[in-house]
Every structure is written in C-alpha cells, then in structure tokens.
Amino acid sequence: MAKKAPSIKAYLALFIFAALAMLGLLSIITLQQIDHLRQEFQTTSLTQADVELSRAINAAYREILDRTKAYARWQEVRQQIQNPNFYAYWHKHRALSSEVLPDYTQDAAIYNAKGKVLGKLDTSLLPARVPEKSDTATLIFDGNKPSLLLYTPVTNKEGSTLGYVATLIRFLPELFRTGGFSQIDAESIHIERPAAAPIPLHELQGLIEFDLRTDPFSDALLKIMTSAFVHFGLLMGLVTLLFYPFVIWLLSQPIQRVSRHIDLLRENPGESVPNSLSKPFQIAELEKIRQSLNAYHMRLNDVNRSLDQKNRELWKMAHHDPLTGAHNRRAFEKYWQELNDIFADSRTPICLALFDINHFKAINDSYGHQAGDQVLKVIAKTIQGVLRKNERLFRLGGDEFATFLINCTPQTALSIAERCEQATAQSNFQKFGVREPVRISIGLTHTDRLENDPLQSLQWKADVAMYSAKRPSSSSIALFTPAMEKSTQGLFSSWTRLAVYEAVTSGKDLRIYYQPIVDLESGQTHYYEALVRIQHGDELIMPSHIFPLVEARRLEPDLDRSIIEAIFRDLESNRIPPGSGVSINLSPPSVVDEGIIDWLEDFQPYVRSHKLVLEVTETALITQLHLATKNLKRLRNIGFEIALDDFGSGYSSFKYLATMPVDIVKFDITLVQLLNDKEQQRILIYLAKMIIDAGHRLVAEGIEDKLTAKRLRRIGFKYGQGYLFGKPAPELNKPAKTG
Template identity: 45%
Template sequence: LSHEYGHDHLYFFFPFYQDAARTQLIGYMGLKFDLLRHLMQLRKFRYVDMASVRVEVREGERILLQDLVPALQFRTTANPEIRALEKLITRSFYEIALLIAVISLLGYLALISVVTKPLRRLSDHIGAMGRGQGALLGESYRGALAVTELENIRQSLNDYQQQLDDMHVSLVHKNQELWTLAHHDPLTGIFNRRAFDDDWRAMHRTHRDAPLGVAFMLFDCDHFKAINDTYGHQAGDRVIQGLAESLNGALRAGDRLYRLGGDEFVTMLFSTDIERARQVAERCLEHVLRYDFSAYGVKEPVRISVGIAYLDDAADDALQRLHRQADIAMYYAKRPGQGKVTVYSPEMGTGQEAVVSNAETSAVYEAMADPDRLEMHYQPVLALSTMRIEYYEALVRIPGEHGLIMPASIFPVVELRGLECEFDLAVLERVRRDLALGRVPAGAGVSLNVSGPGIVNARVNEKLLQYAPLLSTYKLVLEVTETALITQIAQASANLNRLRKQGFIIALDDFGSGYSSLRYLSSMPVDLVKFDIALVRSLEETGRQGVFVEDLARMIKDAGYQLVAEGIETEALLQRVTALGFSHAQGFHIGRPAPLEGLRTVSLRTVN
C-alpha cells in the first residue's frame, strides 16, 4: 500500500512463468487500485462514516498488505434500528413499570378487601369470644366473610365457642347440684357438717371486727342411743328426720339448721340477744314435744337438751370458744334437775367437768396419751382390674365401757377441742407399730387418714417420714380431705409433694364439695380421687342426680386420675362403678372393717 498524491493505492504483483509447470519465471505483472474507491464500490458499510475512512500512511511511504488493518482509521455511525429499539425498550420499561404499579395497587386493594379485612374481622371475632361476648357474635358479624376458608374457620370457632358455652353451663349446673349434695344431710335434707364448717369460717371473717349479738345453739336428743337400740336403726333414722323437721319449723326465717352427726344439731342466731335466743330454744322444745313420734313406733316421749352460748362482742378468741361453751351448756342441760335449755355462764368453768363426766371424751384423751389403747380396724379396698384386694384402709376405734367407740363419736370430740394433730400422731404411731411388727400381710397396702390441720403440721409430717423404711414392703396411701387441701393449699401441696417423692400415694378423700373440688382438683397433688358414699349411692338413682355423677366420674377419669368408689353394698352397684371406669371399690359388699386377726387377701369370689 502506498500513499501517493493524496490517494491510497494498493499494488498487487503476480509472477509469470514460461511453462505450465511453473519452473521458468519470465516476469511480473502489477495491478494498482485506489483502495477507498474500490472499497466503496465493493460493499456498502452501513455503520461506517466513509468520509472518515483513511489510512495512516505518509506521502510516499509504502506498507505491506498485512500491516493495512492496523493503519486503517474510521468512525462508526449510529444504527437507527438500534436507536429505535432503545426507544422501544425504554418506553416499554416505563409502561411495564406503570402496569406493575397499577396491578400492585389493585392487588393491595384486593388484599385488603379479600384477606386483610376478613382477617381483622376474624381477629375481632376471636377477641370478642375471649371477652365472653359470644352471645353478641351473631349480631356483630352479619354476612359471611369474603374468603371461604376464613368463613369456615369463623363458623368452626363459633361452633367451638357454643360447645364451650354449653359445657360451661352444664358444668355450672353440675357444680351447683354437687354443692347442694355435698352440703346437705342426705337423711334429713338440712345442712350438714361441711356446710356448718364453711359458715363457721365465714362468720369469723364477717364478724371478727364488728360488734354483733350471736347465739350458738346446740341441740342433742336425750337417750337417743337407747331409742336406736330399742326400736332399730330405721326407727332411729325416722326420729332424726322428725327432729330436723320440728326444729326447722321452730327457727326464724333465714336461720340455718345443721346436723353435725348422729343426733346433734346446731344453729347460729345473728343480731339477737340472750332473751330472744332463749325464746327460740323454748319454741324448739315445744315443737319437738308436739311432734308425733309414735307414728314411727316410738312409745316413749322424745325430748331434747339445748345448750346456748351467747356473745355480744367481736373478740376472735371469744368466737372460737362459742362452740365449746355451747357444748358445756348442753351437758349441764342433760344433768338431773337442770332445765332443758341452759345458757352458758362462766361459773360452769372451762368444761373440765364435762370432759371428766363424758366417757367418749375421756377415752379420746386416754388414747392420745397411749396409742396402744386405739384399736385399728382395716377395711379392704378392691382393685377392679384384677378383682383382688390391693390395700386396706386403717379405721380407728376406741374400746369403751359399753363397747367400741366409733369414728362418728370420736371425731366430733377431736374437732370440737382442736385435737386433730395429737390424734393423728396417735393413730399414725399405732398403725406404724402394726406394720413394723408384720401384723399386716406383707405385699399388701395400708391407707392412712390425716386431718386438715395434721397435713400442714410439722410433727405429723415427721411422723409420716418414719414410714419411709416400710415403703419397700407395703403400698402406703395417704388420704386427705379436699377441705384440708383447699384451706391451706400451698403448704399442704408442698408437704404432699415431698411425701409423694418418698413413695406415698396421695388420695383425695370424700370428694364432692362442688365448686372447690372442680376448681382446685387440677392443682392438687393427688393420684386417687375417692367419691364419697353419697355420690356413689346417687349412681343407683335413675334421675338427674345419677346422670351428673356419671358425667363427673368420666370427666375426672379422663383427666388422668384413678377413681375409688366408697359405700359399695350391692353387687349391682359394684358392676355399675366397674362399668364407669372406677379403678378401686370399697364397702360392706367387699368387706367390713375388721381387726388385724381377720385380715386376708381374698378375691371377690371368695368375698362373695
């Protein structure tokens, strides 16, 4: 390539040969081209500015063909199609962005309408259910939710809430019926010992710091034991019913009559004075005298003695003494030459005379001083899964001048005088000796009853820990009442949990105090729940009472507790509790309480 006279010329030289074999060179032929002009003729360069094309060769300078490309200089031109494509892409980008924004806005509005608002309504719906406003849900949410799945959830929640409401109403009704059953005496229909204990504690809380006039009135049937022995227990029960009816009719409207046990009744008169209290007591005597007990076959006149203790100030220690003072006054009323209504006076003393003159009270004190004076009887408890006797409940008796003194006579004395812990210690020591000496068959078990004050008492708990060496030989069940747990649930639970770790099995005895039992049962450290005799006997009835006891048993069993049925006296009742899922049964049909000499492990067939 050569630059000459302002033009770039391209020279090509070709050799010529003499012969076809190209062996004899005769010369060369040269061709000269104007490079740029021929390039433009050969091809149209769309993206090159042809006016800018030049070759970097100086005038007269020559370069070889292989050096042409580096020396060639030019400028490119814009491609209109690419420019148009760029504009199209840019416009499309903005259009797509706008479309996305519009779709996002529409999607957001749709999300709010279809999802967010229904979710908010559903959340408000759940909140209203949590606040107990289930009855208003139908009015607050007119129309279905937009999302079918959310509407299904709402309907499911409504159904679940309705089921919970129905269960709650049913549970409230069952609790009310159970409370009534547990706080009323099944023989007379009046309030029982448990109701009295509740009202006694409530009276202390209410009147502790307030001035009051309260009369504590204690009724006792004269010579009731003789009536019972002469005419039989059925006539004795009729006499008790007649006494309750006549006394209730003599009391003022609003006064409550309680049967503490046996032939002993109590009432408390509030906002009264001693004269009005005496008038009420005299009216009670008249009603009893006018009552026709001969309809029950009782020929002798039935009379009562009344002891009254009156308090016109609110000293707490004075309130505590009312029951004891009425007890002393009642014993004075029974003495010959005394009026049948006696009001306590300080001249009667502290009651030591009554203690000395009362054989049952004296026997209790003697037994606490020497546990060997106690006579333990053991009643078998049947495991329904194996139909074998699994353990025995230790029941206390005290030998007396006229035969054995039974628990119905022992515990009113113990509780009235606040001797629960001392009596627990005596019973626990007596049973421990029986076990340590091998008097109870090895491999069997023993159930121990501990009072409410005893379960939180340090000395009683220390005595229970002395049973630890016996746990490898005997199954030991510790029975406590629900009242004992509820009144001091924190301390009682701590002590019972400690005993459970030692190996004791904890049983809740006399289950059936209504609201208290169902409310606190889940927090009580118990393994067995013992249905008391009144509840179990309700299963023999075909009415509402039997049905709700069945439901209650299933509910507690499903919660993971083992159930023990007390008071089994017929084969039919045994089959009933077995079908309901009770794990254990106890009662005269299985075996009566007996001294150690009568203990033996037997099958139900042998018992029958």
Template identity: 35%
Template sequence: MIALLLISTLILVTAFKTFFSQPLEILATYLRTLKQNPKKSHTIPENTFYLKEFDDLKHSLHAYHQNLQNAQTELHHQNQLVWEQARRDVLTNIYNRRAFDETWNCLLELSINRPVATAYILFDCDYFKALNDTYGHDVGDEVIRVSATTIQAALPIDSPPYRIGGDEFAIIVQSKSREQVLEIATKCLKSLHQFNFNSIGIKEKLAFSVGISYADPADSNDFINDIISLPRQADIAMYKAKESLLHKIQCYTPKLEHANKSLVSSTLVSQIVEAVQSGRNIVMNFQPIQAVETDQLYFESLIRMEGDNGIIYPTDIFAVVQRRRLEVEMDVQIIQQVYKAMQANKIPRHTGVAINVSGKTLLQSNFVSLFKDFIPLLKQYKIVIEVTENTLIDHMEYAQSVLNELREQGFLIALDDFGSGYSSIKYLAHMPVDIIKFDMSMTVALNSDEKTINIIKSTAEMVRRSGYDLVLEGIEDTDLMSKSIEAGATHLQGYLLGRPSPDAICPPSIAPDSSTKLI
C-alpha cells in the first residue's frame, strides 16, 4: 500500500513538473530573456508544452512581444521624424537655426580636445527685404527655396547648409585649407549667379554676398576663442562684400575688424553712454527748414553732447550708440529734450520742430505714447516726426498703423533719406507720411549731368503730384538753392539758410514776396 502511494506520488510529482513546473520555468526564462534584450527576437520551440493552455500562453506572450517591439520601432521612427522635422526649415527643408546651434555647440566641445581647421561661410541675398516686398512673398519664398537648394547642391556632402535667418545661410567646413574653402564658396556663388531667376518671376539680376572666416589650430594661440569668433567675423566680411559690386566674396582679416570700429576713444565712449543713459550733457541744436513760397518754417532737432574736451558731434555719437545698441534710449532722451526746449520757448511759437526717430524706437510698443506730452502743443506748433526710408519700408504694415495714429492726433510724418533705398517709388502712394525729404546725395546731384538732373526733377514732380511736401537738404550756396527750387522743392534746409544752433533762429525768408530775401 505504501509502495503504491509512493509510486502514485512520484507519478504526480513528475506529471506536475512536466506539465506545470517546467513550462512555468521555461516561460519565466523566456520573459527574463526578453527583459534583458527586448530588441532581439526570441522564440520557444514548438511542441515544448503538453498542455494547450501553456502553448496558447506562449503564443500570446510572443505575439505581445512582437506587437510591443513593432510599437517601439514605430515610436523610435516617429521620434526620429519629429527630431528631424524640428531641425529642418519648413520652407527649404535644409537644416534650420536650431540644428545649427546644436551642431555649433557640439563643434565647440569637440574642438577643446580635437582642434580641427574650421571655416564659417555666410551667404546673404542683397536687398532681399525690398525684393520680397516688390515681387511679393510667394516669389520671395521661391528665391529662398532656390537659393537653399542651389547652395546645397554645390556643397560637399559633409558640409550641409543651415538657414539661420530670413535670407541668410551658414555653412561649416572643417579640415580644409583656406584655398579649398574659398573654392567651395566660389562654386556656390557661381551656381547662384548661373540660376535663371527669371523663371520664378524675377526680372532683374540678383546679387549675393558671401563672408568667410577661418580658424586654424596650427597658427592659433587660443583656438577656442578663435572658433567662437567665426560667426561674428564672417558677418563683418559679408557686410564688406555688400559694399562692393564686384568682389562679392570677402574673407575676414583683422583689417576689416579695425575698419568696422569707430576711432572713438574709450573716454569719449564713456561720456556718450553716460549722457544717453542719464540725459545729462545733451544739448539739442535746431536747424531751420524754410518754405519756398511762404514765410513758414520749422526746425529739425539735432543732437549734440558736451564732452570733457568740448562738443561731441553726431558722427561719434551715432557710432557709439549703434555699437552699444542704445538707439531707443537716445531717442527717448531727444524727445524729452525737445519737449523741454519747447516749454522753455527756445523754439518760436507758430513755427515747428522735427524729431528724428530710429527704426528700433518705432517698433517699441510704447512708441505713440512717447509723444503724448506734445499733444497740447500742436495748437501752436507744427510737430514733425521723421523716420528713414529703410525703416518705413522694412516695417511698412506696422509703421502704417502707429504713424497713422500719430497723424490722427495732429502730428506730421516726414520720410527722411528718400532715394537711398530700393523700393521708394513702389511704396510712394502708400506711405503714411506728409513730407518727403530727398537724400542729400540727390540734392548734390543737381550739380551733375543733365540726365541725372532730369531724373531728379521727374522724381520731385511725382512726389509733388502725390500730394507731399518736398524738402531738399544740403543747401550751401545760392546756385544750389535756385536749382532745388527749380526742381520742385517746397522746403529747403542747409547752411545757407541757417546752421544748427541751441536756439532756434529764424532765417531771412526766401519767399518771392518777402521783404527779407536771400536771393
């Protein structure tokens, strides 16, 4: 009986081990293997289990693993797509600014231990903003797309282009000589020049400017800082290329750096910055702008500063202000100083004053409110806000809104430096301005050949027919004044009529029926 019981127990244990324990151990081992190496394909041989339930469980686990593996593969693929799309420019499908920044930061880290000769090439389409406005955004976008694909096709496969701005493309080239880098840039520029932009609606020759900077560990005492400086140096070189009609590729040299810096002493810089930030030592001068046919006049406000060694003039002031990005601060000080001058009766009543503002100030959200204190003075003064042509054209939609708001309050708007930009004529009918001021070069050109004079006269006539007053500045002698009046000027400005002065001094009238005339 005992023997039978033992045999039965042994049979049961063997059966339990065969049918339950071993399958469970096999399944546990299978799961551990999947956990340790989930990407590898693992299978349990067929006919391993005697019970159908374990066999079904095996197939379910295997199917679940396969589905999970497929899902992970798809997720990885989607993540790769998202990663790639986040680093691709939507318009051109080349790498974008984010991709460039990541590549550049990685390059800087690698350069610490593995310095390699590195070049930075910067491409830019000349006058793109004006071209984009002239032909429309669709054509402008196509120019960007074509430029990107053309540059990309001309580059080595290991040096892809990056779109880092509106019409700016950057290329990083490593392990090449200076000569090889120049050849690469030349090939790209040649490809751009050979492309038929007429096919996308551009009816004029497009120009591109290229700046190149280069750092070689073999001739560097501080290679990391040299690498860090490459983008800024390429930018300087590119803008030098923009100044030339022939040499559209410029390689950075220290000479360009020196040319880019104003010869302003550190002491003078400190005085200018302190004056802009505090408002102290700012002296406003006023130069008359005289009507041709009446006795009416107003005065342009011009900034000066009192320095330790005498008056600081605009050339030095603007050089420092632009380099230190203090345009807004300076404009605010000028606006406040002009208001104080009007309150102190330094500007005769029933005349007027013109205040220049920069593009950066125009874009400030509080721009209109900067002039709120002047509103009560509009009953006794003509108050003109001068903006430059490039500022207005570059921000036309926004400028129309804020400038029209000021016009509704009673201010007048003058467009300064007309004729120095690219799209003046196209925008003439839509400019939210009352007064056009010809760039001084156009006034001086009245002493030029007959063809040039006729062009200026025709432009002046078009301005007048459009309903604008026309100011010609730079009048220094009676001959140029006569030519300016003949050309169609309604107002004149220049040393002949009056030099800038801390007190607004009314000049003799130039009106034909005036008793005090210059001519």
C-alpha cells in the first residue's frame, strides 16, 4: 500500500511552522543587533564624553594660561616691577581690575627677578616666593572647588626675565565657559576632593564624576526599530512563503540605509551630514523613522548653520568697533602681527597714519554724545572711502583712528592724508546740529624695515607727528622727522599723558601754585599769579610738560576751566585773603570761547574785596580778535582787569595792545634782559615810556636781584615778579623787602 502524501494543508502548516521558526530566529537575531547597537551608542557616548572632558580641561587651561601671559605683558605689571613702592595700593585697586583677568580670579601677585613677591600682603592667597618647579600647573582646592595656580615670567623685548606673575583663578567657571559640553550633563559634574592637595592639573580628570546627557533621539530610534520589527514579524507570520523574500528585501534595504545614516551622524558629531534618506520608504513605520531622521537631520543642519553664523558675528564683534564699523584695537594689533609675518624679510614701505578729531570733547559737551557719535560715524566712513582698496581703518579709542598704508611712500601717504582732510572738511555735519566746522589732524610715520620699528615705536612717532600737527599755526598733517622727536622728548610717556588728561578733564591732582607780584615802590605784595602744576604720586608735573600735551589734544579750554574752578575754591576757603588778589591765565581758545563769561561770573562777589586780573597770553595767535575783544570787554565790565602777558615774545604784541581792552602789560623776561646791554636798553626804555604814556601799567617778569628791580622802577615799571620776591608755592608767600 503506497504511503499517503502529505496534504496541502500539511505542507502549508509545515511552511507556516518553518516560516514562523525562521521568523522567530530572525527576530532574536534582530533584537540582539538592536541591543548591541544600544550598547555601542552607550560605549561611544562614554568615549566621546571622556574626550570631550579632556578637551574642555585643556581648553580651560590654555585660556587661563593665555590670560596669565597677557597679564604678564600688561604695562602696569612692568611698572610695578620697576617701581614696587606702591605695590600694596596697586594690588588692592588695580591688580584684579584689568580686563585681562576674568571676574572669577581669586588673586594675582607680582614677583621680582629673584622670585620674591614685590610686597607682602595679609590678604594674599599666593606664596611669598616663586617655587622651584613653577612651570607645573597646580590645582588648589577650597572644599570641592579647584583653583588653578600658574606662574609665568615677565620679560623685556630682549627676552630677559624681569620678574614673574602668579594667578589663582577658579577652574570650574572657566571649564564651564569654554567646555561647550554636548555629551556631558554639565550640572552633574562633581569633583571629589583628593586626599593630598594641591595636585597637578593632569590628575584632575580622574577626580571628575559626571552623567551623560540623555539622547532622546537614540532611545526613540531604538524603541521605534524594536516596535517596527515586532509588528513586521507578526505581519510576516501571516504571509505566504512567496511574499517572504520580498518582505525580507523590503525591510533589509531601509534598515541598512538608516544604519548607514546613523553611522554618519555618529562619526561626524557637530558637523553637517549629507542626507542619505531622501527617497521615501514603502512601509509606513519605516517612513515614519525616515521622516523623524530627516527632521532631526534638518534641525541639526540648522543648528550648525546658526552656530557658524554666531561664530562669524562673534568674530566681527571681537574685531570691529560697534559704533563706526571700523576695526578695533584688537584687530589693529593682530593686523600688525600679520604685516610682520608677511613683510618681515622684505623692504616694503609701510606708513602708519593716526587721525584725531579736533575739539571733539567740545563737540560732545556742546551738542551731546549723540551728535558726537554721528560725527565719529561720518568721519570713519569718509576716511574709509578715501583709503585705497583693502586698506583697513581702525578705531583705537575715543576720537582716534589709524590705518596702515602698505607699499606707500611718504609722498603718497601725504597725498592720501590730504584727501582725507579735504573729504572731512567737505562733509555735512550741520544736519546733526554741529554748527562749527569739524576738522581732523593727521600724524604720519614711515618705515621699510618692520623688525627695526616695532608697533610701539611707530605709534609713538605717529603720536609725535600728531602733536606737531595740532600745534597752533601748524599744518593739520605732519610726517614724523627726527627734529620732532627732539622737540617733544619726554612729553609722551604714558603716565604723564594719563595724569595730565585726568587732571584736565576731572581736576584730579591739579595743584595751584601762587607767585607774588609786588609793588616796586613799597615792596608790598599787590596780588598773586596763579600757576598750574599736577601732582602725580611723588612726581610734580611742570607746565613745560603739561601745556604741550594739552595743546596737542586741544584741551586748553578744559584746563583753563579746571584751573578757574580750583582758584574759585581757594577764594571761597579764604586761602587768598581779602585785600590781595589773583591773576588767572587764559589761553586764546578760552578767550574766544562762548562760555567764558559763565565760567567767571561766580567771581563777581569778590571784585570789591580782591584784585582780579585775567592774563591773556601773547605767545599764541588769537585768530578771532573781534570775539576776543567782545568777551574781554564784558569781563572788564564785571570787574576784572585785563593783562597782556609775555609782551614782546609772541605774534602781534602791538596789534593786541591796540585792539583789546588792556589795563596791564607784562614784559616778557626776554625784554627785561635788555637791561644788560646798553644799546638794547634804549629799546626797553622807549617801549616802556610809550606804553605808560598810552595809559597802561607795567609789570616786569623774571626779576632775580635788587639792582634789576631798582633799575626797572626808575624806568617806570609799577610792578615786578620773579624769584627775588618769591618762587611759585602752594601757599601764599610774603616777598622779601627789596629796599
């Protein structure tokens, strides 16, 4: 009897059983792959987190090291090493106020070349001496909070060590600022205090505990994939064997594409990845995965583009002046370094041009800072429009701009400067309410060997040229020459400029010295001349250093106003007693200033009790004689007497004498010295007689001996002034009797 063949149902059941068995086996394998993928994600995230933490620690260390080195290059640090007498005061008020160090700096100290701190401070957290192994980055712990201690040498231009600086900066704030953690949850970072502290920096990573950031995308992806395979397994269990290979193909290809795309994302964290899932899937669940991945991919690319844009904006903010759009000082110094790298071995002519707006402070004071800002914008745009292609304009601060002219001869630089000046003069500032003409002064210096002219030297030379350009009756454009250096020697030290500017603008450290002016007949003091000094620490800055700097920055009215306020305080405090008087020097710009009457009207109550004299200097040209005469007449009506100072040493002695309302004429010492020559003595006698006959009283300056005083009295001089009667002093001196 023949064996009965299995029925179709049996074959179908066998097929179903085999299919289900194969499906079960395939499901097990697939689930294992998914679990393996999950473990790979976890392992990869931990590895990336360790790398990320190591990079963050190194980045924080490099940033703090760069800050410490920048601190070592700070000019005030060198000044403290050279003169540590005020180190304690400087440490308290200035050491941590520099923008070089971050706000979370705990302490900083300066050491001399032998490694000894400049001054012992009770509040200092740093050692009194530099340790032998000072090149090791060390972490000091306050509880669980580490601070990084670094030492770095302070060197001069030749590389010699002048001293050292040490900084103690909290490490965690810098780690969080520079870390940019993507794998690590920053809030979970915890540092276990070591048993033995302090420790070297390289041991820090082993003490840090942290949690990984949750990755909802990976979790959701794995969950969706698992769910999809379960659903597809049930579906595939219901299909026939003919559909089985097709379904396998239908699932395998999308999964491989998804896996490859995930691999790309994993291998290129933080970067834009090409979209390899552009074609739609034929299965809804897989299509949902594709759409989710594509949406994530688009968001990731948007974030990357946004980060790129922010980086460009941050770079621009770090290198451009937000008001004028010009490059800033940081860009100026960086560009100079680039020029050195490019032209160090060549003889390429380069010119540094400094631009300064004349009377800009007066514009700000008169029309407001908004108008001043508009003036800065227009001038920056005007100068940039004149400069050649690829030449950059830098705003160094305030109203000072600069540019480097590459491959430029002095003649070409002068031509460009003239065009800048002309373009500025033709600009319309009246639309901002500025009625006076706005002009600029330009200082130029030239070099063809960059290694022989460092940036500080070029800036100094350009500043000297600028000073020359701002001098009265000078051209507004000046090219540096060695002769200028001799004429301005000692006038541009940084501390002198700072002290003078601060004294002029705020009255700080301004000192008024008084020198008696005596009656040559009686020998009694008639009144005192007020003379300015600036007390900067232990140094007394004299007029020979004050006035050139004031004239270079056109600050004469500001200085005069500060002096007037100081003298008025002396009158109020009875430092200048009733029955005497004071003579106040006014510069030509102040004489023609519209506010001069307002500055001096508070003196009116003292007109009857004191002799008040205004001395108008004759050593500088007054270009607006009509306005000067008008203002002096008004002041004379208030009760001031008008004296023409330094008669015979300036521009237009007789013109001023004939035009302006003058009561007193002060003969310059050069005229008084004519007494020593019998022939020239006649000129002095003739001038004195002519001025006395015109109704003026005479004062002789520079009298140092009794014989000179006696001879001047015989000629007709009413008053005298000089060391014979008293030197300028902070307190009123009673002159010696001349007999």
